[in-house]
């Protein structure tokens with residue numbers, strides 16, 4: 597785990613978003629709360645249509661790969 601630069605709220609860019617997007621999607625699919633664990637990523641998704649699309653495509657891709665529960 598890397599240390600976060602502390603207090604001041606940092607914004608992330610699309611590159612960082614893409615890097616962690618799969619983690620966010622997996623948490624979502626496992627019924628966890630990725631928005632709580634990764635609020636910056638969630639904020640970026642809310643504000644960035646491109647990453648939002650990428651995220652939804654990723655969700656579909658993971659679902660298609662395997663349904664662990666169900």
Ligand SMILES: [Zn+2]
Pocket residue numbers: 609610613640644646647
């Ligand atoms: Zn973006």
